[in-house]
Amino acid sequence: MTTRVPEAEESAPTRAAAAGTATRARWFVPVLVGLGASVLGFLGSWVPSGWGDEAATLSAATRSWAGLGRFLENMDAVHGVYYGVLHLWLDVWGPSLLAARALSALGVGVMAAGVVVLGRALGGPRLGLLAGVVVAVLPRTTWLATEARSGALVAAVAVWATVLLVTALRRRSWGWWAGYAVLVGFGVSLWVFLGLLVVAHGVTVLLARPGRRALTGFVVAAAGGGVLAAPVLLRSAAQSGQVSWIPGLGLRTVRGVVVDQAFGTDGLLSLPLAVVCWAAVAWVLVRAVRAGRGAPGLSTVVVALPWLVLPTLGVLAYSLVSSPMYTPKYLAFSVPALALLVGEALTSLRTRAQVVGALVLVALLAVPSYVTERRTAGKDTSDWAPAVRFLAGSARDGDAVVFTEMLGVSSSARAIAVTYPAAFAGLDDPTRLQTAEAQGELWDGSSTVEDARDALLTAPRVWLVADRALAEDGPERAALDDLGFAVADEWQGAHTAVVLLERAG
Numbered sequence: 241m242t243t244r245v246p247e248a249e250e251s252a253p254t255r256a257a258a259a260g261t262a263t264r265a266r267w268f269v270p271v272l273v274g275l276g277a278s279v280l281g282f283l284g285s286w287v288p289s290g291w292g293d294e295a296a297t298l299s300a301a302t303r304s305w306a307g308l309g310r311f312l313e314n315m316d317a318v319h320g321v322y323y324g325v326l327h328l329w330l331d332v333w334g335p336s337l338l339a340a341r342a343l344s345a346l347g348v349g350v351m352a353a354g355v356v357v358l359g360r361a362l363g364g365p366r367l368g369l370l371a372g373v374v375v376a377v378l379p380r381t382t383w384l385a386t387e388a389r390s391g392a393l394v395a396a397v398a399v400w401a402t403v404l405l406v407t408a409l410r411r412r413s414w415g416w417w418a419g420y421a422v423l424v425g426f427g428v429s430l431w432v433f434l435g436l437l438v439v440a441h442g443v444t445v446l447l448a449r450p451g452r453r454a455l456t457g458f459v460v461a462a463a464g465g466g467v468l469a470a471p472v473l474l475r476s477a478a479q480s481g482q483v484s485w486i487p488g489l490g491l492r493t494v495r496g497v498v499v500d501q502a503f504g505t506d507g508l509l510s511l512p513l514a515v516v517c518w519a520a521v522a523w524v525l526v527r528a529v530r531a532g533r534g535a536p537g538l539s540t541v542v543v544a545l546p547w548l549v550l551p552t553l554g555v556l557a558y559s560l561v562s563s564p565m566y567t568p569k570y571l572a573f574s575v576p577a578l579a580l581l582v583g584e585a586l587t588s589l590r591t592r593a594q595v596v597g598a599l600v601l602v603a604l605l606a607v608p609s610y611v612t613e614r615r616t617a618g619k620d621t622s623d624w625a626p627a628v629r630f631l632a633g634s635a636r637d638g639d640a641v642v643f644t645e646m647l648g649v650s651s652s653a654r655a656i657a658v659t660y661p662a663a664f665a666g667l668d669d670p671t672r673l674q675t676a677e678a679q680g681e682l683w684d685g686s687s688t689v690e691d692a693r694d695a696l697l698t699a700p701r702v703w704l705v706a707d708r709a710l711a712e713d714g715p716e717r718a719a720l721d722d723l724g725f726a727v728a729d730e731w732q733g734a735h736t737a738v739v740l741l742e743r744a745g
Contacts, residue, residue: 269369270353277376278349281385281392284614285341289625290659292651294337294388296682299658301326302335303677310680317475321429322390337659340388347392348385352376354399355576359583361406362540371576371583373599379504379513379609380568380575386613390431391572397427398437398573402547405441406538408457409450421461425468432476433570435469436551438462443546448538486564489556493566497552500568502575504609513605517578520585521548527588540584547577623733628660630731631703631738637666640699642689644706644716646735651683653705653736658683667703670695689719696723704739711737 290298300311300323308327312320326340333339355375360368375381384392401423408416427434445458466473495507498518503510528541552571559566582602589595612618616625641664643653654672657664670692673685689696696702702725704717711717711732717739725741 269365270356270372273356273369273372273376274349274351274353276349277352277372277381278345278385280376281348281382282342282345285345285386286338287614287616287625288386288618289616289622290337290388290656291619291622291624292646292655294340294619295651295655295659297323297326297340297388298335298337299655299676299682301330301340302658302661307677307680310678311676311682312475312680314680315479315682317472317479318432319390320472320475321426322393322431325393325430326388335661337388341386344387344389344392345385347396348376348381351381351392351396351399351576354396354403355579358399358403358406358543358576359540359580361403362538362543362580363584363587367540367580367583367587370586370595370599371580374582374586374602375576375579377603377606377610378502378517378575378579379506379510379606379613380502380572382606382610383504383613384572387619391569394427394431394434395573395576397423397430398434398547399576401427401437402441402543402576405444405458406543408461409445409448409454409538412454412457414457417457417461418464420458421464422468424462424465428465428469429472431573432469432473433551433555434573435466435473436554437547437573438465439554440546440550443550444538444543447542447546480563486559486567488564489559489566493556496566496568497556501552501571502578504613505568506609506612509608509612513602513609516602516605517582521578521581523588524581524584540580544577544580544584548574548581617734621734623736624656624659627705627731627733627736627738628656628663631705632663634729634740635663635667635703636701638699639667639701639703640696641667641669641703641705642671642692642696642716642720643669643686644704644710644714646707647709652686653707654683654686656705656736668695668699670699689716689723693723696720700742701728702741704737704741706737706739708732708735708737711739 296316300308300316300319303311305327308323312323316323326343329343330339333342352372352375356368356372358368359371381395384395401420404416404420404423408420424434424438428438442458442462445455499507499510499514502517503514524541525545551574555566555571586595586598589598617623641657643657645652646655657669671686671689673687675681675685676683702720704711704720706714706716711730720741724744726744727739728742729740731738
């Protein structure tokens with residue numbers, strides 16, 4: 241005689257196991273694509289020289305919390321949340337340029353994983369996978385992974401805020417709107433331009449026509465996010481003069497929008513990839529127009545097109561009527577929207593061979609930019625890394641170091657020591673005035689060589705780290721010559737020079 245187990249008792253463990261398997265499967269592809277994007281971005285990130293923006297990052301994020309607070313009272317409040325996050329990261333991994341860049345590589349992975357999740361929610365697993373792969377190889381993404389600034393984290397927040405938006409619109413739960421509000425508040429505090437993404441989200445909500453309850457949820461959540469970000473917004477507005485270096489709109493702006501913003505800054509090298517991707521976007525839009533308005537709801541075009549277009553238009557409009565504010569890297573958080581539209585185009589290909597061929601084409605066209613980004617001079621033609629290697633190869637404990645100004649930028653060559661502190665750890669810096677931490681300034685000041693005369697005369701050797709134009713004729717070099725120092729060795733790059741001087745005789 242056979243005894244039958246009740247169906248509910250028999251299936252409960254099976255359902256639990258199946259649910260666990262489904263959860264693991266659901267997250268396998270996003271995690272895999274995210275890890276791939278992080279690894280791809282991190283590879284070679286140790287090659288490019290650090291440059292002024294990254295030096296500013298390390299200057300802010302490596303000081304004490306009290307010192308960081310004083311600094312943000314004076315300047316760079318717009319980056320304050322990022323500096324705080326990086327401060328915590330560097331407390332764990334150590335204060336180095338590579339560690340700071342590693343956080344960006346991690347951010348790129350989180351962004352790519354989010355694109356997979358978002359694409360799957362809008363168009364199914366195929367769209368999620370294709371869009372995730374595309375965003376991982378786009379040049380702006382791989383550049384973000386090598387940059388010790390907030391861009392990668394901002395892009396990640398933009399993607400996951402959009403994931404929460406789509407989820408909240410579909411599930412109609414106030415809990416999801418609360419999560420959206422918190423993430424928007426954090427994102428706008430991380431980078432104020434992310435507020436323009438909320439405007440794009442508003443257009444998406446209107447196009448989707450989700451009903452009065454969902455519209456109310458969005459308005460309340462967006463307002464809540466604005467309240468959370470208000471302290472950073474107000475402080476940043478008071479420091480708006482810090483972006484006075486941005487040039488006005490012109491022909492270069494067209495290149496910035498069409499090419500540089502998503503495809504790198506290599507000019508003709510970036511153009512083929514830009515043409516292919518914009519053609520794919522155009523194809524998706526043509527298909528959407530031909531299909532007509534259709535029933536209201538969320539789709540790739542409804543979500544991605546406002547995200548791609550409106551933040552850029554907003555910055556351009558502000559630059560036109562007020563003061564210049566457009567620079568391509570500021571809108572890097574729109575790159576995932578482009579990847580979603582390109583992924584949508586790829587889903588229309590009929591065979592797996594066509595899809596694989598298209599992905600290979602995109603990846604191959606991205607290779608020149610990927611290689612260029614990872615050259616020693618890949619960041620603003622900076623030559624700091626070889627300069628530091630030259631110094632580190634011969635420096636001895638007890639040597640002194642003197643820094644000149646860096647012409648054309650508001651910093652001294654001491655920014656190089658901030659970026660590569662290990663290379664300067666055993667050197668005396670007798671002209672340094674420790675003003676950055678105490679007074680909330682970006683860089684320590686410098687006294688004159690004459691003021692540090694006694695300390696320099698007791699040093700066996702002096703390293704002069706200089707703007708190339710000041711290495712021979714600058715005031716620091718002239719003063720060291722007057723103290724009886726003569727050149728023993730030197731290195732010159734495109735912008736920087738390092739000179740080893742010893743006492744004559």
